[in-house]
Amino acid sequence: MTYLPVTSARPEAVRVGLIGAGWMGAFHARSLSLRIPGADLVAIADPAIEAAQSLAAELGVARVTPDPADLFADPEIDAVVIAGPARFHAQLSIDAARAGKHVFCEKPGAVNLDELGRVEDAVAAAGVHWQIGFNRRYAADFLAARRDVASGAVGTPQLLRSLTRDPGSGSIPHAARVPRGTIFLETLIHDFDALNWYNSAAEPVSVHVTADALVEPGFKGAGFLDTAVVTVRYSNGAIAVAEAHFSALYGYDVRGEVFGSAGMVQAGRATATAAVRYGATGLSAETPRLNIELFADAYTAELADFAEHVRARRDGAAAPDHGVPLTPGLLDARRALAVALACIESAQTGLPAAVAGSSAGAEARA
């Protein structure tokens, strides 16, 4: 061989441990292993050890454990991705931060504001990067819309809307086991973040909720909700509507719209591909069916951004600059959580509810 010498300028990948090998965790694991060159998935923790082992085997990950603490204790791990149940998010973030690990946490950041306050304290004390899985920000169309807000093309936002309809078949098999508040804390929290992000010059002030169990009315008595419309009032007067539904027969439907004093921008893709069919009954096209299809690139991009942030911290380099506010952190987590918690209150009382002052609290901590 007569190859010439090459000095690699390719940065070393960040080493990531995954906590939670469920559906979303497994998807993140595949992204980290297969689609994000800046990250290596090196360990998987899940008490459901078979799931962790199977995923690790599939991806060639050498380290598996039932206990997340093993990841925190591992000096070869730079960062963790937290994809377990929502009720564990805050404590896992705190433990990870204390161990000096950077954290990517699925939404919500915590299930109440006190918990999130403790995460904020731990992260601040440890000086680690903490990022939340508001993946919608990384979808090309939603980001293009945000850039239009930033450029002034929309003017001052006055009317906003964001909706999430999860795919379904007209029934919700495990409705009985869905925690109360899920539609606000785990589904609409994406919409609340999207709205807050689009209207980031203002604060959410109050909400009014109309919600019901229209898909599974039998579970409404137990507090289950599968359909919700939320009006959010912002400090700059803007009025936003967020809407969620748990069972759209035509697939996964996510849209956003910002109307302002200078124009409007819409995001959201109605079709799965650009192919359009014409037949005896008219025109037809495929619709997006799953979040991991519609947002495949967005899920990759949020983890790639995370890896870049971690690398910047590790290597003392500048954090990535996206030109517009993008990487969602603790303040974003707090704002969206505060809206979701106000919604739970409004859903119970039927009356408008105030959003706990997110900026005040956050500024006090900053």
Added chain:
Amino acid sequence: MTYLPVTSARPEAVRVGLIGAGWMGAFHARSLSLRIPGADLVAIADPAIEAAQSLAAELGVARVTPDPADLFADPEIDAVVIAGPARFHAQLSIDAARAGKHVFCEKPGAVNLDELGRVEDAVAAAGVHWQIGFNRRYAADFLAARRDVASGAVGTPQLLRSLTRDPGSGSIPHAARVPRGTIFLETLIHDFDALNWYNSAAEPVSVHVTADALVEPGFKGAGFLDTAVVTVRYSNGAIAVAEAHFSALYGYDVRGEVFGSAGMVQAGRATATAAVRYGATGLSAETPRLNIELFADAYTAELADFAEHVRARRDGAAAPDHGVPLTPGLLDARRALAVALACIESAQTGLPAAVAGSSAGAEARA
């Protein structure tokens, strides 16, 4: 640490050498290194050695050489990607095949049918996998359209169209250096393949070309063409139109349409993202600007498919099955090349030209 043991089920990546570190070669290199987990880019060959070294450094590729022969001689290389000038494609394919390397070759497979015949012989003798870079087949919308043909939703194809408009600024800086026939051999060959693929139950029989140098009329005397419309007649009566232009101010415009006895399907994406803006002058949206943007996923998918094929050969496993004809091989290269060569003749005479019998030749060799 108390990690549990894991036996990796992840297959070993195929080791690929790249020949040609120009614009397209560099893009393929980044795909192989960063976006295709089943492939490792392990070596780069280019006589323009600085380009090769710079690319290798960027991607952490250890082996660089000015001479492709080094790649053929390297026992650690499973396969090569040929992305050099078209006039070298055939000989590089032949040399690679003789060295037992699997080949991914950018289009065209050769610049005439004799050359391609020698590639066919060498590939057949060596028993290697040979694949051509007809990336459009791997774009989600074009593939969905092909599936509609396969499913019968379109019926028997009767009218087809395919167009390629390259982005430009209204002039073509290096028009003088563009080889004659480029618009047919390097641009429209994508459209010819798309049409052949959509109408794969039939053979292209004859063509008629109308072409001109409308962007750079000063170079027409030297045989340069930047605008072309081609009518292709198929053995099942179907009539296809292929169209190319070298300078669309609004970006990269690629579309396909198949109309048949039962319906129609269209492919081609008019907008860069799903974001739509509304302002005082109306509605607006971004258009796709570059092939590597519009077809980013398709470029990745064709190389991932190649890696899967190579791995299947290496590991004695079944080749990937896509449900419809997908992976383009030598017969596809031959058919598209035969159409392109007939176009060169028709462009010179102004008369229809017969397409050299592709199936006959291919069957004789098979």
Added chain:
Amino acid sequence: MTYLPVTSARPEAVRVGLIGAGWMGAFHARSLSLRIPGADLVAIADPAIEAAQSLAAELGVARVTPDPADLFADPEIDAVVIAGPARFHAQLSIDAARAGKHVFCEKPGAVNLDELGRVEDAVAAAGVHWQIGFNRRYAADFLAARRDVASGAVGTPQLLRSLTRDPGSGSIPHAARVPRGTIFLETLIHDFDALNWYNSAAEPVSVHVTADALVEPGFKGAGFLDTAVVTVRYSNGAIAVAEAHFSALYGYDVRGEVFGSAGMVQAGRATATAAVRYGATGLSAETPRLNIELFADAYTAELADFAEHVRARRDGAAAPDHGVPLTPGLLDARRALAVALACIESAQTGLPAAVAGSSAGAEARA
């Protein structure tokens, strides 16, 4: 001449008098004279007599008067179109009915439910046809959507939305003179009717309003509102959102959406024509600018339907049958008005407000 004899089977047009020669009245006048063969505009009444005379001259209408009573007294007039200010609608309807004239009344039918009750009584006593100008029902896309609800393609409606954004330039010149409640009584009333019509198997039960003067904040103190979001709760559990804004820079934006247990349907046209332009900055298209452009056909269709109804009454023929509920009458006027009035209350209190029981009242009268 050797023409053969013909016995005309063409029905005699109904003779219509117009009350109100303002902007909308003049548009209706032109529709009646020029676009609706089943109607003849024969008289115009408006205290602003110059406007009436000018319009009459333009259209060749022979009878002009400042006093609507002249129309009621005219035995050659079959029907009147009421297009004056909202506060006169009810009394004009009552007087017309008592004179035996059929009535087409612009929205709202009245400014409170008592007034509307008196209209109901007068119309019932006289046995005339009374129709309200909910023109959106007659737009091809909105009607197609309603047919999809009727066919079961949508299933049971669960989430609905309707929006109206009037075109504007970013300020509202006569904000000081706009009557309080206009955004609900004159703008959103179209959306309330659209929602009621889509979900006609149920009744609106309660509303919650968030509204503001975001375009003209200086007039908010005087009770002026230019931006509003309304949540409407229906007796079948469905949740609807209606939204209005008085100044969209990109033109006139009207949309509807019905999501149900079996699917979704959307109505609303984003572009003025099907022409799409591509240039250096991307794709662009014209947006609809005026209600009388976007809904030109719908305005014609509602009056043509009115003329058919009047003719059916006059000639003792069967009323037109549209296959789905279409022609909006007093019950529709009452339902939409009840929602608008509840909105005025909710806007003042900031709390949800009950919708006055429309079906109960209407049934009692029926």
Added chain:
Amino acid sequence: MTYLPVTSARPEAVRVGLIGAGWMGAFHARSLSLRIPGADLVAIADPAIEAAQSLAAELGVARVTPDPADLFADPEIDAVVIAGPARFHAQLSIDAARAGKHVFCEKPGAVNLDELGRVEDAVAAAGVHWQIGFNRRYAADFLAARRDVASGAVGTPQLLRSLTRDPGSGSIPHAARVPRGTIFLETLIHDFDALNWYNSAAEPVSVHVTADALVEPGFKGAGFLDTAVVTVRYSNGAIAVAEAHFSALYGYDVRGEVFGSAGMVQAGRATATAAVRYGATGLSAETPRLNIELFADAYTAELADFAEHVRARRDGAAAPDHGVPLTPGLLDARRALAVALACIESAQTGLPAAVAGSSAGAEARA
């Protein structure tokens, strides 16, 4: 009554006689009677007298005759609409012109250029207005596209396309009786005019045709063609493609596209209304089914324009000015016919055919 006096400023309608009460003639009759206030349909001539009588009765037209000569002799008739078989168009135009009647003639203007020359002579001698039924020019999207060419938004046209797919069920019942050349003389002539109109700064120079009987192959031997692709070369280098098919299962599909040095514009509407449905199998929408649905407004507009031209001649007023070339006259009829006739030649020889010099001939006559 106390009505005030009004002096009508409404112009007297032009009095039109219809020749031909077939499908298209009946549609024009209804437009003239019901949708065009500037025209009165006063007489109908058709040798199939029952059709004429039935249509006259429906519309309240008093004069019916089997003989068009009665219309020419009638001093109360200002103008005629010729909607009989193509082979009679020229002689009817000549007779009408000689009688001093203005003429609206369905396409084609004649079946050969000599015939058309005689029409040109008669029209010039009589000084009447002669207009041809190229209705596509009056469709809002096609006209918007033409305005974009006029404004320079497209630059110099380089690539054009126009297609017509007639609705069908997969067979053509009366294929045996369709005159030879129909696809060029009666269908594609619309496309030829659209292309000529878009590229009106240049002349069509030559054509090349690929055509077949793919729907009804059994009639190909008798000269029947149901599928055709035409390439048209223009004097400014522009290359156009026109395409026609007689049996699209999904309805009536008409599109246009102009690509030039500064951009592109597309016309053609894919859906019947703006309503979009989403269900378990994806997104769907209705497609246009009939020319008289898709082009309803365009058919009305061309006759309204005709009426305005006739009225301008009658009243000595200025002809309507549309800002861009719009009203199609004899030169347009000649250009499109010359292209169609060249196509018939090319279809027979399989070779390119020259287009008879349209401007030369027309200028000689002018």
